[in-house]
Amino acid sequence: MTALLSLDGLCQTYVNRPDLAERAANLMGAGYRETRVRAVDGVSLDIAPGEVVGLVGESGCGKSTLGRMVAGVEAPSAGRLAYRGTALEAMTPDQRRAWQLEVQMIFQDPFASLNPRMRIERIVGEAAVVHGLIRARDRRDYVADLMGKVGLAADMMTRYPHQFSGGQRQRVGIARALALKPRLIVCDEAISALDVSIQAQVLNLFEDLRAEFGFAYLFISHDLGAVAHIADRVAVMYLGRVVEIGAADDVFGDPRHPYTRALLAEAPRLDRRAQDFTPVTGEIPSPLDPPPGCTFHPRCPVAAPACREIVPQLQPGPTGRLAACLRETGEVT
Amino acid sequence: MTAPVLSVRGLRTDFATRAGRLTAVDGVSFDVGPGEVLGLVGESGSGKTITGFSILGLIDPPGEIVAGEVVLNGQNLRGLPEDAMRRLRGDRIAMIFQDPMMTLNPVLRIDTQLIETIRAHRDVGREAARQMAEAALAQVGIPSPAERLRAYPHELSGGMRQRVVIAAALMLEPDLIIADEPTTALDVTIQSQILYEMQRLMAERNTALIWITHDLTVVAGLAHRVAVMYAGRIVEMGAVDDLLDRPAHPYTHGLIHSIPSATPRGERLQPVRGMTPSLLNLPEGCAFAPRCPRADAACKTRPEERRIGDGRLVRCHHPLESGA
Numbered sequence A: 001m002t003a004l005l006s007l008d009g010l011c012q013t014y015v016n017r018p019d020l021a022e023r024a025a026n027l028m029g030a031g032y033r034e035t036r037v038r039a040v041d042g043v044s045l046d047i048a049p050g051e052v053v054g055l056v057g058e059s060g061c062g063k064s065t066l067g068r069m070v071a072g073v074e075a076p077s078a079g080r081l082a083y084r085g086t087a088l089e090a091m092t093p094d095q096r097r098a099w100q101l102e103v104q105m106i107f108q109d110p111f112a113s114l115n116p117r118m119r120i121e122r123i124v125g126e127a128a129v130v131h132g133l134i135r136a137r138d139r140r141d142y143v144a145d146l147m148g149k150v151g152l153a154a155d156m157m158t159r160y161p162h163q164f165s166g167g168q169r170q171r172v173g174i175a176r177a178l179a180l181k182p183r184l185i186v187c188d189e190a191i192s193a194l195d196v197s198i199q200a201q202v203l204n205l206f207e208d209l210r211a212e213f214g215f216a217y218l219f220i221s222h223d224l225g226a227v228a229h230i231a232d233r234v235a236v237m238y239l240g241r242v243v244e245i246g247a248a249d250d251v252f253g254d255p256r257h258p259y260t261r262a263l264l265a266e267a268p269r270l271d272r273r274a275q276d277f278t279p280v281t282g283e284i285p286s287p288l289d290p291p292p293g294c295t296f297h298p299r300c301p302v303a304a305p306a307c308r309e310i311v312p313q314l315q316p317g318p319t320g321r322l323a324a325c326l327r328e329t330g331e332v333t
Numbered sequence B: 001m002t003a004p005v006l007s008v009r010g011l012r013t014d015f016a017t018r019a020g021r022l023t024a025v026d027g028v029s030f031d032v033g034p035g036e037v038l039g040l041v042g043e044s045g046s047g048k049t050i051t052g053f054s055i056l057g058l059i060d061p062p063g064e065i066v067a068g069e070v071v072l073n074g075q076n077l078r079g080l081p082e083d084a085m086r087r088l089r090g091d092r093i094a095m096i097f098q099d100p101m102m103t104l105n106p107v108l109r110i111d112t113q114l115i116e117t118i119r120a121h122r123d124v125g126r127e128a129a130r131q132m133a134e135a136a137l138a139q140v141g142i143p144s145p146a147e148r149l150r151a152y153p154h155e156l157s158g159g160m161r162q163r164v165v166i167a168a169a170l171m172l173e174p175d176l177i178i179a180d181e182p183t184t185a186l187d188v189t190i191q192s193q194i195l196y197e198m199q200r201l202m203a204e205r206n207t208a209l210i211w212i213t214h215d216l217t218v219v220a221g222l223a224h225r226v227a228v229m230y231a232g233r234i235v236e237m238g239a240v241d242d243l244l245d246r247p248a249h250p251y252t253h254g255l256i257h258s259i260p261s262a263t264p265r266g267e268r269l270q271p272v273r274g275m276t277p278s279l280l281n282l283p284e285g286c287a288f289a290p291r292c293p294r295a296d297a298a299c300k301t302r303p304e305e306r307r308i309g310d311g312r313l314v315r316c317h318h319p320l321e322s323g324a
């Protein structure tokens, strides 16, 4: 079966040059330099029709950037992205339109992604009319139905985005993405502002849409409980790279990369009370200046001297799991 | 008992909308003591954020605070002139907004924004303010803080923006912090770093904290007391252990049982059955009745708050046995 979406060595580098004032200050010796962030650094990943791939990792590791490239919101700086087997550069205008329509994104920041001057009925229903999925006169019913599915009362349709609560706004974003009947939805922290009961309702809805229409999802979340529940496979990112990937049960049941282990160990639980929270141990590496070798080495509890020099590649280890760790690949024992 | 830092009594806030007038916060009362963390949880749309906005006097027409008192360190804030309120905000009360872009100006660099905030409240020079801002970013786990200060908001990841806003609130060491879903998009490591800084500030400065969240696991680890909201009212309040281990209100019970990690993979999650009622069309009596497995004829009248044990309140005609 061909993958719905396929990424090969995808990269995104953001370059920031000193602005005018800083260049002037540089004449006085201020030393402002150009900064480069390799937000996404060679990610390869396939998503099959109807598959749910979870994407987890530290804040700032490049998850949203990857999601935006998948949904066509921004173009990659290097690497290959193919939808239904056709690479981005080779797409005909029709294929490109199909990709843009069939891959929808639920944005992490709902407020910034909703037009403040439009009422919800238009925000959710307009694109479906424009693309000919529904008739203009059916818009109201169509939107009411979608709003019901995400737990919003139909009488809210006449409101503007600022008249909603945070979680309600997030659900408007979900309804808008669903309105276009996509094949793949990039869910970027799509349920992060919802209480657990409404989260459960939305996760069940995602499951239903997958069972009924074969929707696939790239499910970005820091909520490991939700990812464990919904994802078939999980990819763990660290500083722009995938450091471990595998079946969700395997990755959560037997994490192989030290970063994945650290991530799982710290997950908060309902039965942990009156915790003394601890600061981050070791330095949090900066994507502006990533450490050499394995980028996780400054924080890795089992780092060896070689880890400062050799960049580990994503390879199958003894259990067959793909992990980017020298201890897994046997380069360090 | 020490005097509370904040005392809220009978707070009520209404909004006029095209479809009708609604009451977003309906008779909310609670206290927060020095060094205390009150977790404010509840359904999406139940009035948590608007409670915070009302405390800060940030309700704009067509919204209106209709009734109630908000007392900070003995001073009633309701009716205080706007310029006095503005001086209080940031300095003695800070709110970390749910949406970071409510605090951040998209066209200004982070350094400009933080330095302005500091200098509006403290008599310090630009360079000293810049150093304070840099230290504040480091405190919330932002690597390369000096470089990141020069970024515009859109150049930061979602979680970094959230942390900048937290840093801005902590910077001036206020007496009361209202944190609205502050760590929702943060991974556990960074979340732990921020909670550590919060706990430190509270221990050193006796800051009071209202932690608004839907994440019960964070409430479990951080809060001393918890208040649960439903459709604008506090339906249950009590010490964190009592409330999470022995919920008395049927809604609290349902909430605790819909956590995904408690459900095996592939099995359907168990949300609280039924739909959130529209605030424009609330059922008579108990607003939870249409969804409540314990509802009966008595629930057609509005349940009043009652005390069940030490400092524990519930608003229900038939609280769960275990909660008593």
Ligand SMILES: Nc1ncnc2c1ncn2[C@@H]1O[C@H](COP(=O)(O)OP(=O)(O)OP(=O)(O)O)[C@@H](O)[C@H]1O
Pocket (backbone or CB within 6 Å): A162, A163, A164, A165, A166, A167, A168, A193, A195, B015, B016, B017, B022, B024, B042, B043, B044, B045, B046, B047, B048, B049, B050, B051, B063, B098, B214, B279
């Ligand atoms: N400007 C407004 N006009 C009309 N209704 C509003 C306005 N702002 C908020 N509301 C309504 O008031 C209710 C309470 O909103 P609030 O933002 O306090 O909810 P919340 O508990 O913070 O929810 P969430 O967890 O989703 O952020 C919601 O039902 C919301 O739709």
Ligand SMILES: Nc1ncnc2c1ncn2[C@@H]1O[C@H](COP(=O)(O)OP(=O)(O)OP(=O)(O)O)[C@@H](O)[C@H]1O
Pocket (backbone or CB within 6 Å): A014, A015, A037, A038, A039, A057, A058, A059, A060, A061, A062, A063, A064, A065, A066, A108, A287, B154, B155, B156, B157, B158, B159, B160, B185, B186
């Ligand atoms: N437009 C931009 N210009 C410059 N740098 C950017 C831009 N967008 C993102 N970045 C940087 O790219 C890196 C990855 O950001 P991204 O938003 O993808 O992270 P993330 O994994 O989604 O994090 P979070 O969990 O906090 O949302 C960050 O260091 C961020 O500052």
Ligand code: SF4
Pocket (backbone or CB within 6 Å): A257, A258, A259, A294, A295, A296, A297, A300, A301, A302, A303, A304, A307, A312, A324, A325, A326, A327, A328, A332
């Ligand atoms: S390569 Fe070395 S530093 Fe990196 S994760 Fe493996 S053991 Fe740790």
Ligand code: SF4
Pocket (backbone or CB within 6 Å): B249, B250, B251, B286, B287, B288, B289, B290, B292, B293, B294, B295, B296, B298, B299, B303, B315, B316, B317, B318, B319
């Ligand atoms: S008052 Fe009645 S309907 Fe409301 S929560 Fe209690 S039992 Fe349920």
Ligand SMILES: [Mg+2]
Pocket (backbone or CB within 6 Å): A063, A064, A065, A108, A188, B157, B158, B159
């Ligand atoms: Mg993100």
Ligand SMILES: [Mg+2]
Pocket (backbone or CB within 6 Å): A165, A166, A167, B048, B049, B050, B098, B180
């Ligand atoms: Mg809110």
